[in-house]
Amino acid sequence: DTGVSQDPRHKITKRGQNVTFRCDPISEHNRLYWYRQTLGQGPEFLTYFQNEAQLEKSRLLSDRFSAERPKGSFSTLEIQRTEQGDSAMYLCASSSPRGEQFFGPGTRLTVL
Amino acid sequence: AQRVTQPEKLLSVFKGAPVELKCNYSYSGSPELFWYVQYSRQRLQLLLRHISRESIKGFTADLNKGETSFHLKKPFAQEEDSAMYYCALSLKNQAGTALIFGKGTTLSVSS
Numbered sequence: 001d002t003g004v005s006q007d008p009r010h011k012i013t014k015r016g017q018n019v020t021f022r023c024d025p026i027s028e029h030n031r032l033y034w035y036r037q038t039l040g041q042g043p044e045f046l047t048y049f050q051n052e053a054q055l056e057k058s059r060l061l062s063d064r065f066s067a068e069r070p071k072g073s074f075s076t077l078e079i080q081r082t083e084q085g086d087s088a089m090y091l092c093a094s095s096s097p098r099g100e101q102f103f104g105p106g107t108r109l110t111v112l
Numbered sequence: 113a114q115r116v117t118q119p120e121k122l123l124s125v126f127k128g129a130p131v132e133l134k135c136n137y138s139y140s141g142s143p144e145l146f147w148y149v150q151y152s153r154q155r156l157q158l159l160l161r162h163i164s165r166e167s168i169k170g171f172t173a174d175l176n177k178g179e180t181s182f183h184l185k186k187p188f189a190q191e192e193d194s195a196m197y198y199c200a201l202s203l204k205n206q207a208g209t210a211l212i213f214g215k216g217t218t219l220s221v222s223s
Contacts, residue, residue: 003155031209033210033211035211040215041215041216042116042198042200042213042214042215042216043156043198043211043213044213045210045211045212048210056210058210091156095209099144099202099209100158100161101158101209101211102157102158103148103155103156103157104155105155106155
């Protein structure tokens with residue numbers, strides 16, 4: 001499968017724990033996006049990378065969230081000291097400069 | 113503020129009936145609009161974008177800047193069209209092309 005992949009697909013954690021998600025974009029895509037989707041809502045933009053540079057961050061991305069894309073390939077999203085309000089589907093997307101975004105299957109986070 | 117509104121949470125139609133999924137946007141710049149679809153247990157995928165003016169799976173959408181709308185239409189619905197549909201706006205004046213999504217409309221087509 002040459003599409004966007006995300007790992008893990010599901011994560012259950014206790015409040016206060018740290019979690020890290022990984023996204024592998026389509027190999028030739030230099031742009032990578034993270035979105036969050038809660039029940040009944042559309043995806044909400046979190047942050048964007050062009051190659052290894054993080055160029056934009058949403059106000060939704062609190063201090064407890066950090067994202068990296070160290071070599072311009074895969075990306076990680078870490079949430080520290082998780083809260084119940086962090087429970088959501090975390091989506092990754094990648095695109096070429098043409099702009100069409102291809103989405104991964106998502107990581108569903110449940111914070112107990 | 114940039115916003116995408118999909119007023120209908122659920123749209124139920126019979127097979128063969130026409131379908132129109134509504135989308136209105138609020139954006140002061142030059143908009144680029146998309147429709148994404150998510151079938152059951154599948155990932156979000158692009159259905160169509162306004163600049164390509166294509167018809168995909170029989171669906172079309174026309175950007176109406178006067179009414180700030182980008183409604184999705186299909187003349188004859190099929191059962192396999194049942195899915196969640198999201199309208200999205202691309203912020204072209206940003207460094208990237210972050211998408212702003214509406215809340216989505218569930219389309220249910222029954223026989």
